[in-house]
Amino acid sequence: KSDAAVQFIDSALEDNFIFASLSSTERRLLIDAMMMEQVPAGTVIIKQGETGDFFYVVEEGHVSFAVDNQHVGSTGRGGSFGELALLYNCPRAATCLANTVCRLWKVDQKTFRHMLANNTNTQQKDINDVLRKVPFLAELDDRDLLRISDALTSVTFPEGERIINKGDVGEVFYIIREGSTKVHDIGFGDSTYVDQPLGPGDFFGERALITGDPRVANVTATSSCTCLCLSRDTFEKVLGP
Incomplete structure (x- = not known):
């Protein structure tokens, strides 16, 4: 697909509730899986009552929707329809007719679910690999590591937001899923260190899980940044103090 096609489809998916929880990586995988189909005017793309399994985005043309032979709406370039078929094996709620080519x-x-399942498995492995880089988590068995992974929550920080303030008591551990941060104003006593850029797969704040020590640096998002987070309280509930 051309860059223009990718941007067009991505824009069409933005406001659809089904795709709101997808990461940018998952959305790109979905876009890559989509195929082009050209249909002539008069084609019934979806028939009410039939079980369908395709979701569509209109690049060119005009499609009308009817329920029980009554016109209920239409869409054109950038519009989409049929998304519930990706989630449920249920009869189509409306007939969708191509008014033009x-x-x-x-x-x-099947492709949608396979893509999500494969990506979830890959992400799980990536998360486990990161967790094993944390010294005091490295020796945990796979079961405990999975329990920690399942307890992670996703938080997105806008560019420029301070994620950690130097001197605050540490309560949360972070793994960067997407985006970038900068660790700055690093200091231990009289010692200072150069700023450290971090990106996907990097982590910070791990000492918060085992100590109540104040943070020794500031951490700021240098782009829109999505992190997987684990609080000390959750960590202790999962594994015990």
Whole structure:
């Protein structure tokens, strides 16, 4: 796909609730899986009552929607329809008719679910690999590591937001999933250190899980940054103090 096609599909997915929780990586995988189909005017793309498994994004053309033969709406370039088929094996709620020649990007339920499952497995392995880099977590068995991984929560910080303030009591450990941060104003006593840029797969704040020591540096998001977070309280509940 061209860069323009990728940007177009990505923009079309932005406001759809089904894809709101996908990471940018997952959305790109979904976009890469979508195939182009051109249909002539008069084509019934979806028929009410039939079980369907395709989701569509309209690149060119005009599509009308009807329920029980009554017109209920339409869409054109940038519009999408059929998304519930990616989640459920249920009858289509409306008939979708191509009023003009249409160019449609489409993906089916099997591909969508397979893509998410594969990406979830890859992410799980990546998270476990990061956790094993943390000295006091490295010796945990796979079961305990999975329990920690399952307890992680995702938080997104806008560019410029201070994630950690130097001197504050540490309560949360962070793994960068997407984006970048800078560790700065690092100091231990009279010693100072150069700023440290961090990116996906890096982690910071790990001492918060085992000590109540004040933070020794500031950490600021240098781009929109999504982190997987684990609080000390959750860590102790999962593994015990």
